[in-house]
Amino acid sequence: MHVAHLTLHAFRSYDALDLPLTPGPTAIVGSNGQGKTNIVEAIDYLARLSSHRVSSDAPLVKQGAEQAVVRAAVVKDGRQAVLEVEINPGRSNRARINRSPLPRARDIAGLVRTVLFSPEDLALVKGDPSDRRRFLDDLMVLRTPRLLGVRGDYDKVLRQRNALLKNAGQDRRRPSEYFESTLAVWDDQLVRLGAEITAVRAAMVTSLRPLVAQAYAEVAKDAARSEALVDYVPSVPLTSAPGDDQDDPAGDMGGDPGGGLDREALAVSFQEALTARRREELARGVTLVGPHRDELALAVGTLPVKGYASHGESWSYALALRLASYELLKADGDDPVLILDDVFAELDVARRDRLAELVSDAEQVLVTAAVEADVPEVLSGTRLQVRDLVTGGGDG
Structure with missing residues (x-):
């Protein structure tokens, strides 16, 4: 399983984000506050309908907006589906699969699976x-x-x-x-x-x-x-x-x-x-x-x-x-999407290298880091600079 494309509207720091992704390791690099964690948080939210950083949905919506949208094209066993959640603080959230509304937002939970380290x-x-x-x-x-x-x-x-x-x-x-x-x-x-x-x-x-x-x-x-x-x-x-x-x-x-x-x-x-x-x-x-x-x-x-x-x-x-x-x-x-959010900076060199080796064969690994040097060589793959992606202010 992997996420092939991520689209955000008014999610956290992003007015809009349109991001293609590939299988294998992808490092999302940027200084603190530029918004790198917001990207992986959105993918993880789509899996569990909750954030690993906050206990309510309100902080997920960009200031001044009424709602946020997280949309991802997910590929499993060669078949692609587009999953979407509309986040409405204070009201019921809505979910869609391939543009078709679901009876309840919670029906989308678990369709994409993630394991997030932070x-x-x-x-x-x-x-x-x-x-x-x-x-x-x-x-x-x-x-x-x-x-x-x-x-x-x-x-x-x-x-x-x-x-x-x-x-x-x-x-x-x-x-x-x-x-x-x-x-x-x-x-x-x-x-x-x-x-x-x-x-x-x-x-x-x-x-x-x-x-x-x-x-x-x-x-x-x-x-x-x-x-x-x-x-x-x-x-x-x-x-x-x-x-x-x-x-x-x-x-x-x-x-x-x-x-x-x-x-x-x-x-x-x-x-x-x-x-x-x-x-x-x-x-x-x-x-x-x-x-x-x-x-x-x-x-x-x-x-x-x-x-x-x-x-x-x-x-x-x-x-x-x-x-x-x-x-x-x-x-x-399922081979879940592995997310390593600013983890390597917290580990000593030995634990960093062992963790990288253990996860390197996953179908998709998304890594966030403040500097490229924090990303182990075994996870070298696609490198994305957050400054090239940001369309709004940063907060993570």
Whole structure:
């Protein structure tokens, strides 16, 4: 899979951009603030319908414009399709394939697959659990796009349930029958949606585990495959379906992205956990059980990465997570577009060269760099100077 052409209208710093691209490595070179990251951000947004830099769509639209458009010609297995997203802050976004409107913008998610490395990736190992949950959910959606809707529905139900808990905790005059019946409705939906997300995440981590260990050994100098450990830590006990082997690294491939987990038993455990913590939830006014409270545990040897790993080890681990994501998507049958956004300037020479060698055979690699010298020789290919492309001010 590769992007053959990118068109932007009022996206970030660009009034308009019309950019042909080729398979293989392409380096987009420019000083900070000229807009190089905006180009790769647009491609990644088309894949996931979210940005790796900001949490809302508003900053993606050029100041003074009402909407932005990202359009890309994507080639897969020799066939080309034109994917387009119209970004409308405060209103519903719109999406098209080959100029034909889609019922919902989210229907375009996952049609182009990307794996993006950026300096922000250190948050995967040093940041809050929410950063690691987002990593899992983004990968989950790329592999099974319909789960974008499941995740969105879960977030809506969670907000409604939290509001009910908060109001009930503050207003003791509300009849308990009303509260219990209303809470039961939200509980049923939370359990149904949350059990699916938890099952998919857990099975996906099972598949990632050996890939992360292998990638870490390849990136980190003198590291062994046994050093990088990754585990999913849910707030609800996991139960395997009879006869299923949860140590199978291919356990979540195929038609069921949830792998061999017993979802009915998981739903029962979820409901029991909600009931057990009801009093605490009322006191705090928030939902304390569910995938929004889960963690992705990362360790090097016997010690957690966060708080114990050196800067170099943390970088190696973050790179290993991204490389493992790439290998998992590739195993699904696609060769994702690899995006290396200002990564090489953050790495020492040894890690820089190892990473470049590991990704050099990808179908398409897009690299951004402030200076050409930061781009390893093995990724020498097409070189684009941002100053020759910019049609507006720069901000990335």
